[in-house]
Amino acid sequence: MTPTTAAASRLTPRAIAPSVDDLLSQVERRERFVPAQSRSTAGFERVWIDGVPHVVKYLHADNDFMMRAMGDMGSRTLRAYAAGLFDTAPDVIDHAVVGAAPGVGRNGWGCAFLMRDISDHLASTGDEQFPAHQHESFIDHLARMCASTWGWRDDVGLMPYEARWTFTGPGVVESERGRQDPERVVALVGDGWGRFEARVPRALVDAIHTLRVDVTPLATALADTPSCFLHGDWKASNLGTGPDGRTILIDWVYLGEGPACHELGWYLALNRQKLPTPKEQVIVDFRAALERHGVSTDGWWERQLDLALLGTVVQFGWEKAFGDDAELAWWCDRAERGLACL
Numbered sequence: 001m002t003p004t005t006a007a008a009s010r011l012t013p014r015a016i017a018p019s020v021d022d023l024l025s026q027v028e029r030r031e032r033f034v035p036a037q038s039r040s041t042a043g044f045e046r047v048w049i050d051g052v053p054h055v056v057k058y059l060h061a062d063n064d065f066m067m068r069a070m071g072d073m074g075s076r077t078l079r080a081y082a083a084g085l086f087d088t089a090p091d092v093i094d095h096a097v098v099g100a101a102p103g104v105g106r107n108g109w110g111c112a113f114l115m116r117d118i119s120d121h122l123a124s125t126g127d128e129q130f131p132a133h134q135h136e137s138f139i140d141h142l143a144r145m146c147a148s149t150w151g152w153r154d155d156v157g158l159m160p161y162e163a164r165w166t167f168t169g170p171g172v173v174e175s176e177r178g179r180q181d182p183e184r185v186v187a188l189v190g191d192g193w194g195r196f197e198a199r200v201p202r203a204l205v206d207a208i209h210t211l212r213v214d215v216t217p218l219a220t221a222l223a224d225t226p227s228c229f230l231h232g233d234w235k236a237s238n239l240g241t242g243p244d245g246r247t248i249l250i251d252w253v254y255l256g257e258g259p260a261c262h263e264l265g266w267y268l269a270l271n272r273q274k275l276p277t278p279k280e281q282v283i284v285d286f287r288a289a290l291e292r293h294g295v296s297t298d299g300w301w302e303r304q305l306d307l308a309l310l311g312t313v314v315q316f317g318w319e320k321a322f323g324d325d326a327e328l329a330w331w332c333d334r335a336e337r338g339l340a341c342l
Contacts, residue, residue: 067253093145093247158255227258232262
């Protein structure tokens, strides 16, 4: 059986607090908190409720580059939480959120999330590999999450479909550079694309640059393949394994409608040093997991995979240009395959 949007329609909307004061009304004490492994520029606090530690995360475009890059001047994350979309695949995914509230920061555009403190259960962001059993769980649970909303179409107003591939585009980078206090990663992105241009054959450089300027051909092609609800950021610093065996999944910022293979490409690209098996095997395992959870991959898998991995290069070719020759060559080969599908 192939999952349908009926799975998403069974989600239960979540109530949100009317204000941050209401959200934190039971807090006994609070202190500033800087997550040890997070690269987020969001504000954090650690608070105690009934003696139990929690973490509060404050989101606002003024202090979050990715919200600016994705055009999120309100809070798509809050809308998704209220719609119940955080609860996809609840048997295997633990988002750790226990409450949320709007009205944070300038114009009230931001929001706050109250979470259980799961810091001790997050994966290391060091160079050591994921334990094999943990990696296998991540891939299985990712597929389960995709299957639970297979065929879902965004009626909530989350990230526009094509925006997923534009956050390192020339326009976004130049706009960020013009800010009084630009996000520091922007300089790294610029340097990385310069390295990409120097290390990659000119025809491929030109093709990727063209898509960075206008991603419409790629997004249109991918939109003709199946979609589901995406978390959008399956990297080590957002992942962990709880005592109950569920995958802890935090930092729900890139969420919206999209192709399942986007999640796979992101996982392969940003967890490269942590994979205990070759990328080709991870691809095989993810497809098998989708099938195991009821998704037929006949007729669309190869095309979506090739296009999505091309999309990963549009997003992260700059990052791969800092890596070794073999890694860069693997991604360039996948990009060529994707370009042949356009």
